[in-house]
Amino acid sequence: MICPECESALDFDEDEVEEGDVIVCDECGTEYEIVATDPLELSKVEEDYEDEEELGEEEEE
Numbered sequence: 001m002i003c004p005e006c007e008s009a010l011d012f013d014e015d016e017v018e019e020g021d022v023i024v025c026d027e028c029g030t031e032y033e034i035v036a037t038d039p040l041e042l043s044k045v046e047e048d049y050e051d052e053e054e055l056g057e058e059e060e061e
């Protein structure tokens with residue numbers, strides 16, 4: 001499994017995680033919640049919950 005943020009290998013065993021588990025990327029510190037295991041699916045955990053205003057969904061970088 002590759003971290004979508006920094007493309008480093010995420011260090012966890014796919015056979016040993018369950019839905020709801022949270023793993024952390026060693027490289028960039030991004031947290032991912034396991035939302036499904038078959039197939040494995042991760043959801044990035046956003047920390048800035050306070051910013052719930054919708055500022056437009058098509059932000060350009």
Ligand SMILES: [Zn+2]
Pocket residue numbers: 003004005006007008025026027028029030
């Ligand atoms: Zn990462």
